[in-house]
Amino acid sequence: MIEFKNVxxxxxxxxxxxxxxxLTINEGEFVAIIGLSGAGKSTLLxxxxxxxxxxxxxxxxxxxxxxxxxxxxxxxxxxxxxxxxQGFNIVKRMSVLSNVLSGRVAYNPTWKTILGLFxxxxxxxxxxxxxxxxxxxxxxxxxxxxxxxxxxRVAIARALAQEPKIMLADEPVASLxxxxxxxxxxYLKKINVEDxxxxxxxxxxxxxxxxxxxxxxxxxxxxxxxxxxMVDIKKEKFYEDLEIVYGRPVHHDEVLGDK
Numbered sequence: 001m002i003e004f005k006n007v008x009x010x011x012x013x014x015x016x017x018x019x020x021x022x023l024t025i026n027e028g029e030f031v032a033i034i035g036l037s038g039a040g041k042s043t044l045l046x047x048x049x050x051x052x053x054x055x056x057x058x059x060x061x062x063x064x065x066x067x068x069x070x071x072x073x074x075x076x077x078x079x080x081x082x083x084x085x086q087g088f089n090i091v092k093r094m095s096v097l098s099n100v101l102s103g104r105v106a107y108n109p110t111w112k113t114i115l116g117l118f119x120x121x122x123x124x125x126x127x128x129x130x131x132x133x134x135x136x137x138x139x140x141x142x143x144x145x146x147x148x149x150x151x152x153r154v155a156i157a158r159a160l161a162q163e164p165k166i167m168l169a170d171e172p173v174a175s176l177x178x179x180x181x182x183x184x185x186x187y188l189k190k191i192n193v194e195d196x197x198x199x200x201x202x203x204x205x206x207x208x209x210x211x212x213x214x215x216x217x218x219x220x221x222x223x224x225x226x227x228x229x230m231v232d233i234k235k236e237k238f239y240e241d242l243e244i245v246y247g248r249p250v251h252h253d254e255v256l257g258d259k
Contacts, residue, residue, distance in 0.1 A: 001025055001026060001027045001061065001062060001165070001166065001198055002023075002024070002025040002048055002059070002060070002061055002166065002198075002200070003023070003024045003025075003059070003060040004021045004022055004023040004024075004044075004047075004057065004058075004059055005022060005057050005058050005059075005060070006020055006021070006022060006056065006057035006058070007020070007021040007022075007047065007054050007056065007057035007058065007059060008020055008021070008054065008055055008056035008057055008222075009040075009043050009047065009052070009054050009055050009056075009222075010055045016222050017040045017043040017222055018040045018043055018044060018047075018054075018222045018223075019221075019222040019223055020056075020057070020223070021044065021057070021222075021223070021224060022224075023217065023224055023227075025198065025200060026198075027165075027196075027198055028192075028196050028198055029198055029199070029200075029214050029215050030188075030189065030192045030198075030199045030201075030212060030213050030214045030215070031198075031199070031200045031201070031213060031214070031215045031216070031217055032201055032202075032203050032208070032209035032212070032213035032215070032216045032217070033045070033200065033201065033202045033203070033217050033218075033219060034202075034203055034204075034206065034209055034216060034217070034218050034219070034226075034242075034245060034256075035218055035219035035220055035245055035246075036220070036245075036246060036256060039219040039220055039221065039222070040219050040221075040222040040223075041170075041202040041219050042170055042171075042202060044219065045168050045170050045200065045202055046170075047059050047066075048061070048066065048081065048166070048168060048200070049066070049077065049078050049081045049083060049168065050066050050067070050069065050074060050077075050078070051083075053067075054067055061077055061080070061081070061166075062080075062165070064077065075106055078106065079106040079107070079162060079164075080162070080164050080165045080166065081162075081164055081165070081166045081167075081168060082103070082158075082159030082160065082162045082164035082166070082167045082168065082197075083159060083167075083168045083169075083170070084152070084155050084156055084159055084167065084168070084169040084170070084172045084188075085155065085170050085171075085172075086170055086171040086172065086174045086175055087175070088148070088151045088152055088154075088155045089155060090143050090151055090154055090155055090158070091143065092142070092143045092144035092151075093142065093143070093144065094142070094143055095139075095140055095141065095142060095143065096130065096135070096138050096139050096140065096141050096142075096143055096146070096154050097123070097126055097130075097139045097140060098116065099143055099154050099155075099158055100126040100129055100130060100154060100157045100158045100161050101116075101118050101122060101123070101126050101161065102158060103126075103129075103157075103158040103159060103160070103161030103162045104118060104122040104125065104126070104161055104162070106162070107122070108122070122161075125161050125163070126157070126161050127139065129157040129158070129160040129161045130154075130157045132157065132160060132187070132190075132191070133153040133154075133156050133157050133160075133187050134153070135150055135153045135154065135157065138150065138154075147180075148175060148176055148180065149176055149177075149180030149183060149184060152172060152173075152176065152180075152184050153183075153184065153187065156172075156184070156187055156188070156191075160191065164197060165197065165198065166197065166198045166199075166200065167188070167191065167192070167197050167198070167199045167200070168199075168200050168201075169188060169199065169200070169201035169202070170201075170202050171202050171203070171204060172184060172185075172188065172201060173185060173203075173205065173208070174204055181205070181208070185208055185211075185212050188201065188212070189212050201213075204255050204256050205255050206239075206242065206250055206252065206254055206255075206256060207252045207253060210230070210235065210238055210252070213230055214229065214230055214231070215227070215228065215229050215230060216228055216230060216238075218242070218244060218245035219245070220244075220245055220246075220247075225244050225245060226241060226242075226244050226245050228241070235252075239251070239252060
């Protein structure tokens with residue numbers, strides 16, 4: 001479903017974020033991307049929907065080049081890729097419903113979305129998405145009145161409203177407390193399993209990668225240094241292997257990345 005072919009990314013300041021990445025992510029997988037801050041995890045994720053441009057190689061989605069896509073072709077690709085951010089990226093002055101309906105923008109003429117004129121079908125899709133993450137009762141609340149965990153659930157519902165094939169999550173629980181973290185990860189896993197939506201998530205919590213992912217990919221200094229199917233590995237071996245990614249032994253309760 002997603003394929004990186006010899007992909008590199010060097011920023012304008014000369015920093016090499018990724019170097020010669022070759023990686024295939026298959027339909028239905030839940031892939032956790034792990035690695036220290038600055039390893040290239042977020043860059044990898046943002047290349048999938050072309051939020052940033054690569055400086056070498058090519059990224060494919062369903063056999064179509066994302067790297068070369070422009071205009072309507074790029075809009076069509078992005079419509080099929082939902083994205084969840086660490087900072088939620090919802091408009092706090094707007095209602096929960098309006099935030100979720102923004103996930104339907106690519107399905108409607110620009111003038112209608114500017115005026116907030118969404119068809120009833122889109123509203124029903126938004127209601128169902130909110131119900132999936134158990135926050136439908138907040139549909140008419142102002143987003144700023146919600147807790148951090150609730151705001152992230154709204155962000156997930158917005159991504160779901162796109163009816164995507166792929167869900168990208170960039171550190172989706174980094175700013176949440178432990179209990180809310182588990183709740184949000186449970187929703188992502190539920191969507192992956194029940195809806196068959198391929199999920200790729202950057203994670204600092206190593207134990208979450210072990211608990212939720214079907215596959216873990218480790219990034220170090222812009223290169224893939226670890227790639228394993230979780231069904232094939234035991235817990236003890238997994239944490240031993242992480243020395244490849246982090247350069248030292250890692251314990252199951254560690255949060256790594258920005259420290």
